[in-house]
Amino acid sequence: MRFSLSLLSLLASSVASLAWADDITVNSQVTEVTVYPVVAAITRRAEFDLPIGQHRLILSNIPYSADLETLQLDLTGARQTALLFREDGAPPRRADDPEVLAAEAVIKVVEARIQAVRDEASRAESDAAAAQTAIGFLQQLGSNEGLAEAGAEALRDITRMIATEAGAAGKQALEAQIRARAIEDQLEDLAEELKDAEQALAAVAVQDANRYYLVVAVDVIQAGPGALELNYFTSGYASSQPSYEWHLTTGETPELELKRGFDVWQATGENWNGVDLTISTLQPGERGTPSHINAQQRWLQDPRPEPKMRNQDFAASDDSGAGLLAQPIVEPIVMEEASGGVQWGADTSGPGASYHFSHPVSIASGPDLLKLEMDSLTTEAEVLAVAVPMRDETAYRVAKFTNDFDGDLLGSARVPMFVDGKLVTFSKFERLAVGQEAELGFGALHGLRLTRDVLQKSEGERGMISRSNQQQEVVEISVENLTGETWPLRLMDRVPYSEQEELEISWSAEPSVSEENVDKQRGILAWEFDLAPGANRLIRLETTLSWPEGKLLR
Known part of the structure; x- marks a missing residue:
């Protein structure tokens, strides 16, 4: 089914006037993408259970990059009765998005590990400080003036005790300092893990928070599973271009080798996770009709008379009048429209060529540039x-x-x-x-x-x-x-x-x-x-x- 935004606005009142049994939230996912040089065709799918009655299917995760003028909707398991579209005031992307929650959970785990390492390093540093305090006490004890009245035997015992205890305390302090440094070395690896986790969250966060709000009114005669497929274009937010390497092998029989592939980029406002990817060489944005040639009119007229000199009679000059002035020949202005090691298969049967990649592909919105390598072709040169x-x-x-x-x-x-x-x-x-x-x-x-x-x-x-x-x-x-x-x-x-x-x-x-x-x-x-x-x-x-x-x- 095709529809325009004007049709959506007309249907909105119809949807609002009906009584509904249930609102069913539908979370559609991008499953297939065909990327052209400057445009992409998106296929979204969703599956759900439908009870008997009239219901509203609520889709709130379609990004603003979607060109809804090109939307086609295919519904199974129910009969579509109306459609409502809302751009302004649509509910934002849910805060409990599973991808966001999973990325935030990884960050929390790494931060907890970092804190545990810091606590362990602090305990080791405390042990080292305690040992240093003991050494200071023993040093003060050895310099006590009261020891001068003690006997020689007692002094020897005290000296041996101070030396033994001070040595043990020094060894304890050194071992504690070494342990603290070894513990702190773990922070470097944990810092890298935290950086990776934060980047993973950023990759999820690049998706637009605001989305379109689409409501599909349905009538279900028999309860059972339902499915919804949406197809639309997104213009200017995705692109593909060939990636080539030319290799010339010289010698008696020179040979040319072309290593080819494609570079793919997208900024549709949502990440493509495990999509079925096809790349097409067609350019839907190009002009589709030939130029128009306007008729050219030519005509003859009397030559313009020589202008009279200033000393000639003014009235006679005025009689010769502007009526004899030549009209300029004006050509019509013609405005022309502006023209706009992987398993894969090629289809060159129709106009252009399309290349389908058999493995799922994931591309984040914005930062990712996907490089797909295809094959090598050789020819004589x-x-x-x-x-x-x-x-x-x-x-x-x-x-x-x-x-x-x-x-x-x-x-x-x-x-x-x-x-x-x-x-x-x-x-x-x-x-x-x-x-x-x-x-x-x-x-x-x-x-x-x-x-x-x-x-x-x-x-x-x-x-x-x-x-x-x-x-x-x-x-x-x-x-x-x-x-x-x-x-x-x-x-x-x-x-x-x-x-x-x-x-x-x-x-x-x-x-x-x-x-x-x-x-x-x-x-x-x-x-x-x-x-x-x-x-x-x-x-x-x-x-x-x-x-x-x-x-x-x-």
């Missing part, structure tokens, strides 16, 4: 060095491949790139369709040095050629291989192009280029060759532009 001397000082390692995997690869903003097990760079990865070719950059090749020098550039009277309607440029490009291996190299440069017949452009290259208009971009040139260790290749590129006198080059 062609490895070469690509050089752009106009922009770079070194060439870059590039792997060319075709997406022959099981589906489209989504884009990702920051992907680690490995070469033979070593991290070399992070790159942005654009979405790649099945069967589409792509090139991946795997870092700079600092041993392939590039230079690009302009040997001659003349323009008008500033250069060697004095003509004001011609420009010449001579460029020398050098690439040097300082590595210990031969590199297949693709070097890119450019020459200007024109779409006007009046602007003539001619160019020559030595050696000649391997490809012109690379990727259908006019004027982009490419040279392809193998560069041996220690070798240096020079390329000379000459360009001439000519145009008619009186024209300006842009």
